[in-house]
């Protein structure tokens with residue numbers, strides 16, 4: 289059912305844990321399956337210098353958090369914002385269709401953490417103008 293990459297990131301997740309004094313924190317959950325993901329970002333000079341996560345959820349959600357935190361490290365905030373759930377799923381060599389929503393949690397967690405940072409720095413105006421900013425709640429349908 290899962291690719292080797294998903295299994296690798298599930299069994300040996302990268303970047304698990306918390307960042308002390310994070311610059312941005314995003315906690316998101318899927319109300320249907322009850323899975324919860326918390327993303328911590330360290331940001332310096334507009335670049336994500338560290339990213340960690342804590343996920344209480346299914347294997348695909350853990351693998352998605354692991355891959356998403358890997359992918360945003362070293363990226364500018366604008367580049368990190370562009371990370372889509374599809375890109376996370378592709379980097380994992382695919383997710384079964386019924387597990388795609390788990391990667392949406394990762395995208396949403398990164399977005400929420402970036403917005404937390406922007407709120408703290410009075411930069412949220414930029415987000416509202418960003419065409420990629422949208423509400424994900426309708427994407428979060430769970431199958432069990």
Ligand code: FES
Pocket residue numbers: 318321322323345346347348349387389390393430
């Ligand atoms: Fe709900 Fe994976 S996030 S089953």
